[in-house]
Amino acid sequence: MTTRSPATPPSGPKPSGKPSGLATLLRGRGGQPAPGAASALYDIPGPRARARHLVYGLLTTAALAVLLAGVFYLLTDTGQFAHVKWRPFAYEGVQELLLGGLGNTLKAFAMAAVLALALGAVLAAGRLSDHRPVRWVSTLLVEFFRAMPVLVMIFFVFVALRVQALPALVTGLTLYNGSVLAEVFRSGVQSVDRGQREAAYALGMRKTQVMVHVLVPQAVRAMMPTIISQLVVALKDTSLGFLITYEEFLHAGRLIAINMDYTMPFIPVVIVVSAIYIGLCMLLSWFANWVARRERGNLKNEAVAVAPAQAGSTMPGARP
Amino acid sequence: MRTPTASRTGARPARGPALVLLLALAACGAPGSPPARGPQPARLPHYAVDRDFSLPSSPTWRAARQRGHLVIGVKEDQPGMGEKNPATGTYTGFDIEIAKMMAASLGFDPHRQVEYKAIASANRETSLQNGQVDYYVGTYTINGGRRKLVGFAGPYYIAGQRLLVRTDEKHLKGPQDMAGKKICSAVGSTPLQRIQSDYPRARPVAYDSYAICVDNLLNNQVDAVTTDDTILLGYAAKDPAHLKVVGRAFSKEPYGIGVPRTDRAFARALDDALTGRERSGDWKRAYDATLGLSGTPAPRPPRVDRSLTG
Amino acid sequence: MDVLTNNFSLYGEGFLGTVRLTVYSSLLALALGVVMAGFRVAPVAALRAVGTTWVTVLRNTPLTLLFFAMLLGLPRFGVALPFELFAVLALGCYTSAFICEAVRSGINTVPLGQGEAARSLGMTFGQTLGTIVLPQAFRTVIAPIGSTLIALAKNSAIAGSFSVVELLSTYKTLSENGYSVVWSFVWIALGYLILTLAISGLFHLMERRWGVAR
Numbered sequence: 001m002t003t004r005s006p007a008t009p010p011s012g013p014k015p016s017g018k019p020s021g022l023a024t025l026l027r028g029r030g031g032q033p034a035p036g037a038a039s040a041l042y043d044i045p046g047p048r049a050r051a052r053h054l055v056y057g058l059l060t061t062a063a064l065a066v067l068l069a070g071v072f073y074l075l076t077d078t079g080q081f082a083h084v085k086w087r088p089f090a091y092e093g094v095q096e097l098l099l100g101g102l103g104n105t106l107k108a109f110a111m112a113a114v115l116a117l118a119l120g121a122v123l124a125a126g127r128l129s130d131h132r133p134v135r136w137v138s139t140l141l142v143e144f145f146r147a148m149p150v151l152v153m154i155f156f157v158f159v160a161l162r163v164q165a166l167p168a169l170v171t172g173l174t175l176y177n178g179s180v181l182a183e184v185f186r187s188g189v190q191s192v193d194r195g196q197r198e199a200a201y202a203l204g205m206r207k208t209q210v211m212v213h214v215l216v217p218q219a220v221r222a223m224m225p226t227i228i229s230q231l232v233v234a235l236k237d238t239s240l241g242f243l244i245t246y247e248e249f250l251h252a253g254r255l256i257a258i259n260m261d262y263t264m265p266f267i268p269v270v271i272v273v274s275a276i277y278i279g280l281c282m283l284l285s286w287f288a289n290w291v292a293r294r295e296r297g298n299l300k301n302e303a304v305a306v307a308p309a310q311a312g313s314t315m316p317g318a319r320p
Numbered sequence: 321m322r323t324p325t326a327s328r329t330g331a332r333p334a335r336g337p338a339l340v341l342l343l344a345l346a347a348c349g350a351p352g353s354p355p356a357r358g359p360q361p362a363r364l365p366h367y368a369v370d371r372d373f374s375l376p377s378s379p380t381w382r383a384a385r386q387r388g389h390l391v392i393g394v395k396e397d398q399p400g401m402g403e404k405n406p407a408t409g410t411y412t413g414f415d416i417e418i419a420k421m422m423a424a425s426l427g428f429d430p431h432r433q434v435e436y437k438a439i440a441s442a443n444r445e446t447s448l449q450n451g452q453v454d455y456y457v458g459t460y461t462i463n464g465g466r467r468k469l470v471g472f473a474g475p476y477y478i479a480g481q482r483l484l485v486r487t488d489e490k491h492l493k494g495p496q497d498m499a500g501k502k503i504c505s506a507v508g509s510t511p512l513q514r515i516q517s518d519y520p521r522a523r524p525v526a527y528d529s530y531a532i533c534v535d536n537l538l539n540n541q542v543d544a545v546t547t548d549d550t551i552l553l554g555y556a557a558k559d560p561a562h563l564k565v566v567g568r569a570f571s572k573e574p575y576g577i578g579v580p581r582t583d584r585a586f587a588r589a590l591d592d593a594l595t596g597r598e599r600s601g602d603w604k605r606a607y608d609a610t611l612g613l614s615g616t617p618a619p620r621p622p623r624v625d626r627s628l629t630g
Numbered sequence: 631m632d633v634l635t636n637n638f639s640l641y642g643e644g645f646l647g648t649v650r651l652t653v654y655s656s657l658l659a660l661a662l663g664v665v666m667a668g669f670r671v672a673p674v675a676a677l678r679a680v681g682t683t684w685v686t687v688l689r690n691t692p693l694t695l696l697f698f699a700m701l702l703g704l705p706r707f708g709v710a711l712p713f714e715l716f717a718v719l720a721l722g723c724y725t726s727a728f729i730c731e732a733v734r735s736g737i738n739t740v741p742l743g744q745g746e747a748a749r750s751l752g753m754t755f756g757q758t759l760g761t762i763v764l765p766q767a768f769r770t771v772i773a774p775i776g777s778t779l780i781a782l783a784k785n786s787a788i789a790g791s792f793s794v795v796e797l798l799s800t801y802k803t804l805s806e807n808g809y810s811v812v813w814s815f816v817w818i819a820l821g822y823l824i825l826t827l828a829i830s831g832l833f834h835l836m837e838r839r840w841g842v843a844r
Contacts, residue, residue, distance in 0.1 A: 056676070096407070148823075149785070255397065260358075260558045260559065261558070267703055
């Protein structure tokens with residue numbers, strides 16, 4: 001029975017090296033869904049099922065085509081593809097404005113990312129501290145900042161502390177993402193095999209040395225995909241600067257969109273701005289996935305992860 | 321869907337198009353920016369700078385003198401009043417002209433010793449309170465609530481809520497004809513609330529900004545746009561062939577120059593400067609070069625209200 | 631303290647606005663998310679592509695951009711919806727992508743034998759998914775859906791900047807009326823804490839009642 005089920009739908013991606021359907025299914029853990037799982041839900045299609053699926057597929061495609069054609073018609077009908085609506089993008093001044101906005105977005109992102117990583121490290125160290133008060137304070141901070149909407153923090157800093165838009169945005173993003181990253185770091189450190197820590201102490205290392213030389217490098221490595229995913233969140237959230245009039249990418253887009261000299265190109269601006277923004281976030285997400293795949297393919301990591309279950313095996317890399 | 325190998329992990333990026341777009345944006349471009357309609361920088365009046373002016377009793381003025389230039393808060397998205405050309409970064413409009421003539425009267429060269437800062441409506445009070453700007457000129461209605469937070473000089477213009485319609489509009493001539501008509505305004509704004517409460521037979525439509533209203537007006541999707549006539553005149557000045565402002569004003573909005581609340585001497589100096597500029601004809605010249613392009617002739621400038629500065 | 635007592639009705643209105651936004655958007659997100667998850671595991675390639683595109687695009691879209699695009703783009707076609715509906719649409723669609731992923735990984739935790747047994751009884755894909763797999767998947771996705779909806783409640787604060795009555799935007803009225811900004815924010819923060827704790831409590835209960843021991 002199970003030997004039959006690996007049949008994935010013809011166009012579906014082929015999961016690599018799949019031993020059996022069940023194993024694949026159960027391996028799907030930690031947000032990495034098993035690729036072959038869907039096959040549990042339907043049989044290998046026979047001739048009639050294939051025909052039916054073809055009909056469904058065609059219907060879906062047709063419905064999509066109608067939808068897209070409708071949208072396209074509406075856009076053309078209202079003259080959104082007219083040359084005059086897109087001409088503003090051809091001018092250097094407008095391009096500079098957009099690139100300037102994008103630059104401000106990336107600047108806020110870079111600052112928030114660096115500061116959030118630093119804050120995350122500090123808070124994680126606090127939560128792992130041997131001193132109870134330090135632990136309590138860190139826990140309280142982490143829990144509070146994670147529970148607050150990031151926009152509330154940004155507005156608080158902006159309105160109550162009366163600072164400029166950029167520092168307000170960066171502060172808000174840093175506090176929120178720093179707290180989330182603190183939890184990531186902490187669980188990363190705690191997930192490192194106990195033997196590593198014990199071995200390091202046995203060699204006579206002090207706690208700081210154990211942390212810096214043994215635990216943190218392994219934790220960061222294991223957590224890299226999660227860290228990058230959180231940075232994608234930070235990148236997305238820089239757009240909140242729009243709401244406190246920070247002159248970022250959306251702000252630049254809006255200035256062009258509502259300008260009568262440019263024939264108020266709302267739709268073209270939305271198309272261009274969305275494409276660039278979504279493209280950027282996808283690029284970073286893709287990078288996170290790439291790192292994750294590379295980590296999974298890494299033999300050394302695999303051995304570390306497997307070690308605790310194998311009482312006898314202490315040879316890293318002994319098992320693939 | 322273009323990517324045939326759409327992977328189940330769900331994050332295969334379509335980064336090609338974005339990169340191409342970015343490159344296309346960066347690579348080629350006509351120099352400059354699209355031609356701007358409305359106020360033309362070359363046709364704006366010049367204001368005589370009062371070189372000997374001195375106001376040591378005002379901390380705001382002293383700080384500006386020490387800095388070497390004034391920082392003026394303005395609007396950046398209001399055609400005809402305060403609008404920034406996105407591409408060139410220059411500001412134009414009636415509010416900007418008022419800001420410039422005030423700077424000239426305070427002894428600063430409006431072309432070299434003035435820095436404009438775009439401040440959104442929500443942040444006006446904050447920017448004056450924490451000294452981000454020396455004064456603020458941007459469709460700023462004087463009212464009791466605001467006077468608790470900031471000081472005012474002026475008023476320099478009495479705006480009123482009116483209607484913007486297409487030039488071919490024959491039936492809509494004022495607030496009395498609004499029954500059954502689609503009247504557009506910005507969501508949550510006072511003008512919209514006034515339509516809803518005082519003219520229940522009109523059909524109010526709310527959008528995120530006046531620009532969307534004007535666009536929909538030009539495309540026949542609404543019958544009129546309503547808000548302060550200054551804003552409406554600004555749009556009409558950009559496209560006088562298709563847009564006009566009609567009817568009597570059905571509200572009264574005295575626009576003032578926002579100043580730090582405690583700096584009375586500064587507000588009084590601005591009041592004096594305004595009175596002088598109104599007498600010398602600079603005020604009317606500024607109007608004619610900006611809002612006047614809409615075809616609506618200049619009104620009489622309002623009397624400066626000295627009671628505001630106590 | 632008197633910031634709260636003097637403006638109780640204002641805070642109440644804002645809080646209810648946030649609750650309304652959260653509830654309506656949650657319903658939309660759950661409905662869309664489950665449908666999209668169904669698409670993503672369907673035997674028809676075209677449906678899978680639709681689901682994948684939906685999730686990939688929305689997960690990489692800033693929520694502010696979604697609001698921006700809707701408010702700027704839709705009116706051009708004469709769409710004039712109440713802003714609260716715009717907000718529900720934006721929040722619901724955005725969150726549905728995350729719900730979809732949660733449900734899909736839930737589907738993956740259902741033992742393979744369940745699906746196979748259903749199939750060997752002659753059930754179709756729809757029957758297998760609807761009556762066998764999803765009910766079991768539901769038990770494992772309670773916690774992840776809970777945290778997604780908490781994120782939704784927090785994200786709803788963005789709507790306030792687009793003229794929707796909700797908790798965060800009450801600070802504007804309060805500061806115009808001259809109340810202390812810091813205290814206004816303390817009560818706003820408390821409001822969000824109450825809401826997120828309530829959601830998390832509700833999902834804890836559901837988890838205890840239906841969840842699978844892990």
